[in-house]
Amino acid sequence: SQTIHQWPATLVQPVGSPLSLECTVEGTSNPNLYWYRQAAGRGLQLLFYSVGIGQISSEVPQNLSASRPQDRQFILSSKKLLLSDSGFYLCAGRDIRAGELFFGEGSRLTVL
């Protein structure tokens, strides 16, 4: 079965500092990968998705970026965090033969 490992689980960062969240996938090859952000009462907002190595599409303009250096590795980054970047970030994958997503455990980011 497919599994996503996501880290760190919790992160407290000052405004203006950089960010790196990482996830790796097991159990499938060439998955579609996604970064979502979850704010209380607002569901999941799709930030980025990737269909393959080096291919990144952005859904929402912001000061975040994503990269996919390897087939099963997906990274969310920022050069300078804003207060509004606080939230719960979820990495998700999708086997290209299936329709549903499988999720990591999430990363709680607090920007102070």
Place this chain on the structure above:
Amino acid sequence: AQSVTQPDIHITVSEGASLELRCNYSYGATPYLFWYVQSPGQGLQLLLKYFSGDTLVQGIKGFEAEFKRSQSSFNLRKPSVHWSDAAEYFCAVGVAGGFKTIFGAGTRLFVKA
């Protein structure tokens, strides 16, 4: 534009009572439909999905959902709720052939003894 509406922000039911969580979607083509569950501070787990065929689908943990095309709805049901069902529930629609998934805002379920 595609969207998913979950009209109930939170619902409280007694343990052993029946449950129905509402979901309406807006999408021009035949949708892929999903229900996910999330425990606090964790990722989402798939409860069930509908792609085609029988409009009543069974999922894990005793949940079921019914797709009603005429009402653009995909409501989640459970005949008898257990305390362990307390969580947040998300309805979602897969668009672009399932490539993108759009989520509703979620319904938080509270279960009272």
